[in-house]
Structures are given as C-alpha cells and as structure tokens.
Amino acid sequence: QAQLVESGGGLVQAGGSLRLSCAASERTFRTYAMGWFRQAPGKEREFVAAISGSGVIKFYADPVKGRFTISRDNAKTTVALQMNNLKPEDTAVYYCAARGSSSPGRVGNEYGYWGQGTQVTVSS
Numbered sequence: 001q002a003q004l005v006e007s008g009g010g011l012v013q014a015g016g017s018l019r020l021s022c023a024a025s026e027r028t029f030r031t032y033a034m035g036w037f038r039q040a041p042g043k044e045r046e047f048v049a050a051i052s053g054s055g056v057i058k059f060y061a062d063p064v065k066g067r068f069t070i071s072r073d074n075a076k077t078t079v080a081l082q083m084n085n086l087k088p089e090d091t092a093v094y095y096c097a098a099r100g101s102s103s104p105g106r107v108g109n110e111y112g113y114w115g116q117g118t119q120v121t122v123s124s
Contacts, residue, residue: 002026009118022096038092053102
C-alpha cells in the first residue's frame, strides 16, 4: 500500500517558480502511474498532470501546459512537479496521487492513494 508525502509548497510571487516533490513508500513504485491534482478554496479538485509508470507518457491540464512539468525517478520512488511562470489562479492545495496501474489517468477517482497535500500560494 503506497504512502505518499508531498513537499515543496510555499508562497511565491506571480511569474515565479516552485518545485513540488512527492515521496512514495511503495517498493513497486514503477508499477504505479502518478498524478498531481489541486483544490482551490471553494472549488472542486481538479487534475493537473499525470505520468505513466515508465515515465514515458505524460498528461497535462490545459491551464498548466507549457508551464508545469511532471517527472519521476523510479529509483528514488519520487515524483516531481516543476511549476514555472506561476499565476495567482494556480493558488491551491496540491495533492500527489498514485494509481494502481501503470497507465496514467485524468480522473481523481482512478487514484487509490493520496498524499496529505501541500499549499501553494501565488501572490499578484
């Protein structure tokens, strides 16, 4: 059973960058697709990015394409989300999630394991 711990959130000005990291405890990490989701106050959770178990296939939500990059290191059982050119509308709690399949998905219900979340705040 995968346990996920996010880190790297914080406060940044618009146009700045942050790198989120998620450490997984699961030894078979490479068999799990990983995703990042976010939830802003008063809004539903939304998909941000996902990556296949091999790291070859990557999906991004339209609002973050060209600004965010998802990556993984299977040897270290970590997944990262590099966020550049941040905007105030990126402000949210960001969650790392693991899916019991190597194929990535865009829907939160497809993921069975979740981290506790890390706050990202972008000031204008």
